[in-house]
Amino acid sequence: MAKKPGIPKGTRDFGPMEVAKRNYIFNTIKANFEAFGFQPIETPSFENSETLMGKYGDEGDRLIFKILNSGDFLGKVDDALYAEKDAQKMTSKISEKALRYDLTVPFARFVVQHQNEIEFPFKRYQIQPVWRADRPQKGRFREFYQCDADVVGSKSLWQEVEFVQLYDAVFTTLKLKGVTIKINNRKILSGIAEVIGAHDKLIDFTVALDKLDKIGEEKVKEEMLGKGIPQEGIDKLQPLFSLSGTFEEQVAALGEILNTSEDGKKGIEELQFIDNAITELGLQTAKLQLDVTLARGLNYYTGAIFEVSAPKGVAMGSIGGGGRYDDLTGIFGLKDVSGVGISFGLDRIYLVLEELDLFPPTITENIKVLFINFGEAEALGCLKAIKELRKQGVAAEMYPDAAKMKKQMNFANKREVPFVVMVGESELNSNTFTLKNMATGEQQTIFLEELVGRLK
C-alpha cells in the first residue's frame, strides 16, 4: 500500500473557500495599494545566497531555507572542509541559492539592479510568498504571504504619514476595527542608549526594554545590569518605565531623558511631525500609539519603526510591520537612497478575520445555474442554452453524466447553486426550459429568451 501523502511542516493546502477568503484580503490590500499610487513588481522566489545572507542577523541566517546545488554538490568540497563537519562553513560551498526570506531585501536588490529604469521616488508594492525555516506555531508558518508597500528615493516624512493612513485604510476596508499602529524611532532608542552610557549595547538594551510588559520593570533593570549597563544610566531611565498619557505627554517625557542627545532629539522631532500630521488628518478606525519598547528590525531600520497589533482580545502576534531604512541599498552598492515601507501579514490577518467572523458572507465563486442531464439529446440542447448564458456572463454548468435525478439535485444542493434547469423529453420537444429556484422550490417552464433574462 502506498504511504499516505503529506505536506511539509508549516505549509498548508487551501480549499476553494479558503482561497476565496484569501483573495478577498489580497484584493482589498491591492486596491488600497493602488489607490495610494504604488505599482506592482515581482521578484524570483529564490535569490543568490549572498543577496540574503547576513541581512537579517544571525537568527535570520539560521531561518533562511538554503537550496542545495544541482549535480554533484559534494564533489567540489575539499576533504579538509568535509572532515571538519562545520555546517556553517560547509553551507556556502554546497548551497549558492536560497528561498526568499522577506520582500524588502529582494526589493533593495531590485532597485539597485534596475536603478536606471526607475523613476524616483519609486513606490512599489509586492504580494508574494516568503519562506522561513521557523518552528510553526499559531499564526506562524514556514510559507506565508507578505504584502509590502515601500517608497525609495525620498526622505520626506510625509511618506511615514501616508503609510499610517494606508494601514488605517486597509483595516477599515476589511472592517477590522480597533487595530493599533505602534510607532517608535530608531534614533530614540540609540539616543537613550547613548544617554545611559550603553552606546555600544544598543541591541542588549532594546532586547531588555522590549520585555517590559512581559516581565516587569524590576526584571528588566536586572537584565540591563547583567548586560553591563551602569546603574546610574538605568536610574536615568526611570521616567521611561512610567510613560503614560497622550502621545504628546509621552513625547515630552522622552524629551527630558533625551535632552543631551542630538540623535534622540531628532527622533522626537520626527515622531512629533508624524503625530501632528495624523492628528490633523484623522484616522478612520485605527489608533496610532507611541511604543518606546518597539525594537524590531534594528538590523536595518534607521528612523521610524512600525508594528501593527490585532484588536485587543485576539491572541495574535503582529499583523504588520515596517519602518524607515536610510541605507538599505547601500549594501548592494547604491548609496544615499532612503526607503520606507510597511508590510501586511496576510495569513495572520486571515486568522484574525476568521476569529472575529468578519468575512463577508458571499465571497465564494459559484455557478448561478446547473443544468440537469437527462441523456444525450437533451444534453446537447442544454449546452446550446449554456453557451448563450455564458456569452451573457452567467456562470452555468451541466452535470456531466446522465445520473439519477436525485444525485444531480443533491449535487446542486451541496454546491449551493441557486438555480437548476431541467430539460427532459417534453421540454426538448417544445423548445422550453424548466427553471427551478432551489431556495423556494418554485419552478416554471419558459423559453430561452426569458431564461436568459431571468438569470442575467
Added chain:
RNA sequence: GUGGUUGUAGCUCAGUUGGUUAGAGCGCCUGAUUGUGGUUCAGGAGGUCGUCGGUUCGAGACCGAUCUUCCACCCCA
C-alpha cells in the same frame, strides 16, 4: 535552535488500573421516492488506533525514536 504538548472512521471526539470482534455524533453510500434537492424513516460501507521499534502471555493504552499539531522561549508576518 531549547522546553513542553497533540495524533483513534471523511470530520469532531469517547475508549476505565494494559484483557474477547475499537465506539458515538455528524458526513458518505443504498432504498422508501425509475422527472425533483434540503426533512423523515430503514439499511450499509468505512479504522494495521501517525509511523517504526521495545516491554508483556496480551498494547489504542506503558517505554524509546521519528514525523505531525499546538504552546512557551528566541525571533517574527
